[in-house]
Amino acid sequence: LPAGAADVFPGARECLGRAGRGEVAGPEAGNLFSGLARRFGTPLYIYDEETIRGQIRRFRQAFESLFPRVRVLYALKANASLAVVRILKSGGARAEVVSGGELYLARQAEFSGDQIMFTSSSKSPWEIDAAIRAGAVLNLDSFDDLEAASEAAGRLGARATISFRINPGVDPTTLHQINTGITESKFGLHIASGIAFSAFERARRLPNLEIAGAQCHIGSQIASTAGYEETARRMLALLLDLRDKLDLTLRFLDLGGGIAIPYRPGERIMTPEDLARALLPVWGSGVAALGYEPELWLEPGRFLVGPAGFLLMRVNSVKVTPVKTIVNVDAGFNDLIRPVLYGAYYRVFAPGKSGPTSSVDVAGVICETGDILASDRMLPRLCRGDLLLIPDAGAYGFSMASEYNLQPLPAEVLVRSDDRAAVIREREPLEEFLRRQRVPEDLL
């Protein structure tokens, strides 16, 4: 992959740092974002490399200072842009992938197989093969998965390193759609009814498998430690059961990801330090009972990249209706689907603008009534051509983008510590809408 265009925008790094804190009214912010928009077009994803580096450093330190053996796996689904993944790799992260595509990407980022955890509730045969070939940990979600893994390893003449996704039956009190650890969820083998235990028991009787660990993941955007503590307690009790009844010890216990970031102004969220401190006593007594200490694995995604990303968009029109004022922008749920899909809240700023504010809806470009990126926000007076900025858009932004309405996928730029802004993904040209299309001759 060739390096992308990289221009220097003096003061960019510092300006982005301030923008993340909502300080964008000054002329520096106005200049920076107009410069970026002019150079790279809109809608545009902008990532701040220093923030990504700071987040992985902080997360690792929070846990490594309290636990002897910790592995932090970056959940690629949050943002699988290669440059972003490479930054996290160089910051010491390993990779958690959920598909053959993400496995491919992680290999392109030069993660070795044993640095990769492959987890998915629904694995296709080719994905199981690819994970075994790569030597990744294959995190199994069902008895069917287990049989498939053993068969595939035999067929490939390999040993599959496996773990099990466990459903601990814990509700971390987050959005229902992203509550992955509750009993009703599609994920994992339930501790309840002894299902998880039976899976390990069965795995020991199947050939070509090496049982390495147990994994769980209770949800996303979790703001308090209680769910993690209860989950750790239940998982450690399962490990004790496995040691006592099967004489089985595990190399790692993976407590998943889901660590929230604040999206709303002033929102109170647990920090990684809060989480590490809360888990320590649970872990300590669990390990004491176990008589051995597995590695503690964690899988943050949003925490590492969310605060580093911004979506920059341009106002196409402002319309006063009898009931509200609508600011139509050139981004939409094709670029950022979380507001429409989950009712997610994002801050919205008008860089370089100040003065009296009034309430507006920021409406997306998609031809659906639901495409409102932010409603009822107090913003300065806006005209067509003005810019708007959404911070905290580094996670589940571009990674969930689509070409719906044949809107081209946006460009991504990375702002480096030396104020260079480097393209890490070119904007999609219209010609790409024809890629891989075929038309029978008589229809031409």
Next chain:
Amino acid sequence: LPAGAADVFPGARECLGRAGRGEVAGPEAGNLFSGLARRFGTPLYIYDEETIRGQIRRFRQAFESLFPRVRVLYALKANASLAVVRILKSGGARAEVVSGGELYLARQAEFSGDQIMFTSSSKSPWEIDAAIRAGAVLNLDSFDDLEAASEAAGRLGARATISFRINPGVDPTTLHQINTGITESKFGLHIASGIAFSAFERARRLPNLEIAGAQCHIGSQIASTAGYEETARRMLALLLDLRDKLDLTLRFLDLGGGIAIPYRPGERIMTPEDLARALLPVWGSGVAALGYEPELWLEPGRFLVGPAGFLLMRVNSVKVTPVKTIVNVDAGFNDLIRPVLYGAYYRVFAPGKSGPTSSVDVAGVICETGDILASDRMLPRLCRGDLLLIPDAGAYGFSMASEYNLQPLPAEVLVRSDDRAAVIREREPLEEFLRRQRVPEDLL
């Protein structure tokens, strides 16, 4: 675009016709769908050309038999695959596009500019330029749009053919997210408060514009005629006002799309014939008052392609949990987002399977609890490797697909009247996840 691979599957056409009616238990269906899955892989979109041809024929006939001058514009956002668009063009449809990307696609499908209506609530300057250059009708959504169109036409030395998107303030009683004609919607210039009237008035005073029509669109998946009748009444009243007070006559009145299809077994939905008959008296008295008859334009999308499409997917695993049985398939909301985004219902069948049924959830491949394609469905006993089929997936299926979780975009095949199945879009290879990506050298 080269022709895609095309194999003959004897009886395919008839079998697809039956599958659309839910008749898939026999061995012919089992054989056809396993054959297609083996040949083209899963997840796979399959379209039945004859159904598309039948839908456009039926829709045109319903209106052309009652109205003297009708134009049926296919709303490309439902499915912008070029082969599908070409079939509809050859069936006499014109094109309704909502972005510069769709405009590009329509031009690739060889629609002339005057066969294209460009409508969007948020138009970027380059899109306005492209629409004017193409000679498309530019459907304006705001006063800002109007100024932009007049300026752009002047700059390009052209005349822009324009119409206005009108918000009639009618609630057609459909899903809130896709209710586009209510007062609160982001769409259109409101008839209320005289805003729509003022827009026409202002347009007459601006240079480089030719006022051609008025357009509205009250929503999607509308199952009864009442909302359309009321909308037609209000739109015709607006036209009367324009004639009386501005001496302005319009070439067309576009009543939009939104015509529903049945998704649930036995669902009662208005037919195009119902709609045409219901509109006739409203139109007749409106036209009599007007003293001239504009062309009637309509913009079906879902109706034309929805019933023609199927999503074929393979079972990766079946899991019995303490609370339910989960069938994990290799498709997910990356392929078909409507169940997750709107709570939309789709039928699900197991082709070639019969025997006792039990309740299962069909869970998608995406790593989110919410990725359930269908819940609590009675299906025959399923094992990994079995196939499942979702009919009615021709509209807002592939067009809303994404690469989320780095799941490759699925392939699309078209079943022709001679039982050939032709690839119209190749499955995305993993290498394409790197397309347009760039990595700064020091990060490599």
